[in-house]
Structures are given as structure tokens and as C-alpha cells.
């Protein structure tokens with residue numbers, strides 16, 4: 001008898017660490033906004049690898065950059081000058097930040113945030129002396145800053161820290177958007193305030209203009225750094241290169257950070273992370289102070305530059321705003337009791353579910369799932385990939401170049417799912 005080959009799920013189960021709760025599906029091909037499972041089923045992907053595939057799956061500009069750069073030079077140590085790093089840094093400084101500064105390259109969002117933490121501590125130590133103990137960092141509850149020891153210490157969610165004591169000391173969490181709590185928490189020992197201009201994993205919450213203004217005022221009063229984690233909301237996802245500029249648009253508040261971290265969409269699917277630090281503080285990380293073997297390889301930088309060029313030259317930022325409005329207009333026509341609200345910026349949107357209404361949905365209570373997971377599973381079965389954010393938010397993170405037709409298809413699929421849930425109540 002012929003032995004059947006193990007499935008991908010069986011192989012994963014046997015050989016790959018079980019640290020992720022994975023959906024029971026494996027993809028073998030992607031093109032634009034679509035993914036194909038190993039069984040050949042097509043899915044409309046409004047998760048984009050969790051805000052990574054900025055130009056969709058396997059876009060031609062990334063393929064070309066990978067081909068051309070890999071034929072020239074893939075890796076080069078940071079012992080040497082790296083042209084592609086310099087070109088990408090110039091783009092980030094001039095086009096994205098439009099503010100003088102310097103860029104450090106790494107490989108992920110958590111690493112980029114670790115860099116911000118080191119920058120803030122080093123800058124305070126240089127300026128005030130190590131004995132001053134100015135090394136504390138304020139972050140927010142529900143934040144997510146990554147899975148390194150620095151990242152979990154910074155993250156304001158107990159679940160990422162469980163079992164990993166002792167944690168990196170010096171982190172204090174405050175309720176997001178609570179100006180009084182922020183003022184109360186900052187002391188002479190605070191070297192930085194770090195937050196996501198739009199919290200992603202925490203459920204798609206934008207910081208309020210008042211919060212930005214309060215943080216900026218505390219920066220002046222306490223001589224600390226204001227750090228933005230734009231790993232998820234940056235690199236164009238908000239409809240502007242910078243998430244905080246989208247959030248502050250029209251508010252009358254103007255705040256610029258001292259340093260910003262990126263990853264995810266920056267490489268469009270090729271691993272790369274980075275942070276920018278304004279000119280005033282760039283000197284804190286001099287030779288020998290920080291580094292990464294793989295940070296800023298010629299290949300990673302050439303691909304990321306092709307992605308950013310693709311966003312800049314293809315009218316993609318305008319498309320983000322247009323499609324965001326199209327989704328909102330489409331969803332505004334629905335009235336499903338399970339959906340409380342649609343919130344977010346650009347193509348970082350969250351459908352907020354009403355847990356009390358979800359309790360009435362047939363099969364929900366017995367499923368043991370959170371409301372968001374229940375709806376994400378139902379959407380996937382209907383052919384639409386979305387992502388849970390916390391227990392009650394379903395995230396839509398389509399590619400930034402998603403088309404009208406694809407948005408309409410997603411709206412129709414999701415409406416069908418919500419209608420089925422409502423009928424089954």
C-alpha cells in the first residue's frame with residue numbers, strides 16, 4: 001500500500017515549535033490581494049501578513065528588486081559602507097520623516113523598538129550621567145511592542161509577560177489616552193514616553209490629539225524623548241507616510257517625535273526593521289554602541305526601497321484614503337447588531353463586536369472562541385482573511401494598493417458573514 005505524504009499541518013505539528021495558535025490552512029501561492037491554499041482555494045487577503053504585504057503578494061516591483069539585487073550583492077557586513085542602506089535611509093529621512101535625522105536598520109519591529117529603548121537610555125545617561133538613574137520608560141496599557149525581552153517589558157499586556165520573569169526593569173504603564181495618568185507617571189527619572197500613534201494589536205485605538213500634546217509638553221518639562229512605535233501604523237498604512245500625521249490632521253495639534261520605529265510594511269514582506277532618530281539625539285548611538293549582523297543588508301534595503309518607491313510613485317497613499325472611505329461608506333449601509341463600531345485610520349480598520357450580541361449568536365457560546373476569533377473564522381470560511389485584535393475587534397488590513405473591486409468583494413463577503421450570524425441569533 002502506498003503511504004500518503006504527511007500534510008503541512010502534520011509536519012508543522014511534528015517539527016515546528018508550537019508557540020503560535022495557527023489557523024488550519026496553508027498557502028502555496030499569492031498574487032496581489034489573493035492567496036491560494038494548498039487545496040487550491042482562493043482567498044481574498046485582507047490581513048496582508050498582519051499589515052506587512054503593503055503592495056500585495058509577490059508584487060512585480062519586489063520580484064524585480066530581489067532578482068536584480070540578489071544578482072549583484074546579497075549581504076555585506078556593517079564593517080563596510082553599504083550603498084543600498086544609504087539610499088533607503090535617505091528616502092526615510094527626506095520623504096517619510098521630512099525631517100533631518102539618521103536611520104538604523106535591523107530585522108523586525110521588536111528589534112527596532114529595542115533600539116529605541118537603548119537610544120533613550122543612552123541619550124539620558126550621556127546627558128545626565130548614569131548616576132542620575134534617568135532610565136525609566138512610560139508605555140501604555142494594551143500596547144504591543146514585540147516579543148524580545150525589551151519588547152515584552154514595554155508591552156502593556158500581561159499575557160505576553162507571563163512566565164518570563166525577571167522582566168527588564170524600568171517600564172511603567174499608563175492607560176492609553178489618559179492625559180492625567182500620563183502626567184502623574186512621568187518623573188525626573190523618566191527618559192522616554194513610548195506609544196503607538198494607533199494601537200494595532202490592542203484593538204485599533206488612535207491616540208487623541210490631546211494625548212500627543214500632553215506627551216510633547218512633558219518632553220519639554222522633563223527633558224525626555226518622545227518615541228513613536230509605527231511598526232504597524234507606519235510606512236503608508238494610514239494614508240500618510242506617518243501614522244501620527246494622519247491622526248493629527250485637522251486637529252490643530254502638531255507634534256513630531258524624537259525617534260520612530262518601523263518594520264512590517266517597510267519591506268512589503270521582506271524582513272526589515274528600522275528606526276529614525278532626529279539629528280539632535282543621533283549622536284547618542286555612536287560607533288560600537290549598537291548593531292546587528294543582518295541589519296540593513298543590500299538585499300533587504302534594495303527591496304524596501306522598491307516597496308517605498310512603489311508606494312510613492314503609484315498614487316498608493318491616495319488609494320489608501322480612497323479605499324478607507326469606500327469601506328466606511330459600504331459598512332455604513334449595514335445594520336448588524338453584532339457590530340458596534342468601525343474605527344481606525346486608512347487601511348488599518350477595526351470592526352468592533354458587541355460581546356452581548358455575540359452571545360446570542362447560534363454556536364458562539366459553545367465554540368469557546370472570543371468574539372473576534374469566531375468572526376475571523378467565519379470570514380475565512382467564506383473566503384475572506386482578516387485578523388483578530390484582542391477579543392472583540394476584527395481587523396481589516398488589506399494591501400495599500402487594493403482595488404475598488406476587491407474592496408467591494410470584501411464588503412460583500414463580510415456582509416454575508418454578518419448576515420448569517422444575525423439570522424442565527
Ligand SMILES: Cc1ncc(COP(=O)(O)O)c(C=O)c1O
Pocket residue numbers: 107108109110111113144145146147196200201229230231232233263264
Ligand atoms: C506596534 C507593533 N510594534 C512592534 C511589533 C513587533 O514587530 P515584530 O513582530 O516584527 O517583532 C508589532 C507586531 O505586531 C506591532 O504591531
